[in-house]
Amino acid sequence: MKEKTLYNAPFTSWKNNNSPDGWFSDSADADIRDFYHENGFLVLKDAVSMESVEKIRQEALRVCRGEAGEVSGIVPSTPEDSDEDVLRNHLCIHNPHYISEAIKGYLGAAPVVDILTRVIGPNVKCCQSMLFIKAAGKPGQAWHQDEFFIPTRDRSLTGAWIALDDATVENGCLWVIPGSHKRGILWPQEKHDDPEFDCTGEAVGFPYSEADEVPVEVKAGSIVFFNGYLLHRSRRNRAKSGYRRVLVNHYLSAESLLPWFGPDSLPQAVGSADARRIVMVAGEDPYAWKGTDSNGNAHVRPSGEGGCPGSAKEDKTAAMS
Numbered sequence: 001m002k003e004k005t006l007y008n009a010p011f012t013s014w015k016n017n018n019s020p021d022g023w024f025s026d027s028a029d030a031d032i033r034d035f036y037h038e039n040g041f042l043v044l045k046d047a048v049s050m051e052s053v054e055k056i057r058q059e060a061l062r063v064c065r066g067e068a069g070e071v072s073g074i075v076p077s078t079p080e081d082s083d084e085d086v087l088r089n090h091l092c093i094h095n096p097h098y099i100s101e102a103i104k105g106y107l108g109a110a111p112v113v114d115i116l117t118r119v120i121g122p123n124v125k126c127c128q129s130m131l132f133i134k135a136a137g138k139p140g141q142a143w144h145q146d147e148f149f150i151p152t153r154d155r156s157l158t159g160a161w162i163a164l165d166d167a168t169v170e171n172g173c174l175w176v177i178p179g180s181h182k183r184g185i186l187w188p189q190e191k192h193d194d195p196e197f198d199c200t201g202e203a204v205g206f207p208y209s210e211a212d213e214v215p216v217e218v219k220a221g222s223i224v225f226f227n228g229y230l231l232h233r234s235r236r237n238r239a240k241s242g243y244r245r246v247l248v249n250h251y252l253s254a255e256s257l258l259p260w261f262g263p264d265s266l267p268q269a270v271g272s273a274d275a276r277r278i279v280m281v282a283g284e285d286p287y288a289w290k291g292t293d294s295n296g297n298a299h300v301r302p303s304g305e306g307g308c309p310g311s312a313k314e315d316k317t318a319a320m321s
């Protein structure tokens with residue numbers, strides 16, 4: 001039986017204690033697809049039981065302790081180190097599903113697949129997972145579009161962002177620009193030097209302002225789905241303690257090739273390049289004959305607290321050391 005979390009505690013961004021119109025859904029009904037295509041995101045509430053949320057949190061701890069398998073860049077810890085210290089040392093781990101069967105098991109969770117098959121199509125594959133811990137004080141990620149990093153051939157990239165804590169304006173929830181995916185333009189990215197965000201680049205030059213962005217505050221157990229062309233960001237965790245944990249997985253249509261890696265590592269021309277480090281979560285894989293690649297590497301994302309490569313802050317830190 002799924003334990004229900006109630007949307008009974010209004011978030012600071014809600015007007016008159018009401019959840020914003022159209023964002024929140026209990027199930028994968030037909031309206032969801034219309035809302036998603038128009039706005040580029042939607043929230044499925046009460047999608048994951050609190051029992052499962054707790055299981056993923058515990059697995060996140062095992063991953064950060066290095067107990068689930070090798071994670072490049074992990075901060076070594078001893079059994080004496082407190083759970084809190086171990087978690088705080090890691091902003092985000094990329095691809096924990098390569099080492100954790102428990103996390104891999106959630107890639108194809110029923111509520112996720114229900115929505116993905118409505119917004120993408122019947123055949124869906126997963127190409128990435130990320131486990132954000134984002135303890136109090138840790139930075140967010142600047143404006144970006146996920147297709148800038150993970151190019152599909154049919155603009156089908158979709159994130160499924162599973163909240164493992166209530167995500168609020170205070171602790172650094174997602175902010176999105178509704179409808180920004182519709183232009184189908186990938187905006188340029190630049191380096192930035194803003195300690196509000198980690199070292200990942202920042203999208204620039206788009207015709208929107210802060211007045212167009214909305215915070216997507218959600219309860220733990222909710223899933224935010226968002227389109228790979230949607231402009232989104234998250235801010236620093238300003239809470240005094242705790243975490244804003246999320247397991248976010250990225251999916252695309254199984255029909256799309258995945259020319260993901262830089263030109264040097266592509267074994268062939270971009271037109272036929274197809275990274276096969278994928279996990280099918282729904283339907284048929286039309287390229288099953290190619291096999292899949294399971295040589296993935298879970299790794300840590302730098303938080304940027306020591307400065308970002310090439311930034312003034314990094315230069316200063318280097319000069320001082």
Ligand SMILES: O=C(O)CCC(=O)C(=O)O
Nearest residue numbers: 132141146159234246248
């Ligand atoms: O959760 C966050 O802080 C950022 C996540 C994000 O931007 C993404 O998954 O693309």
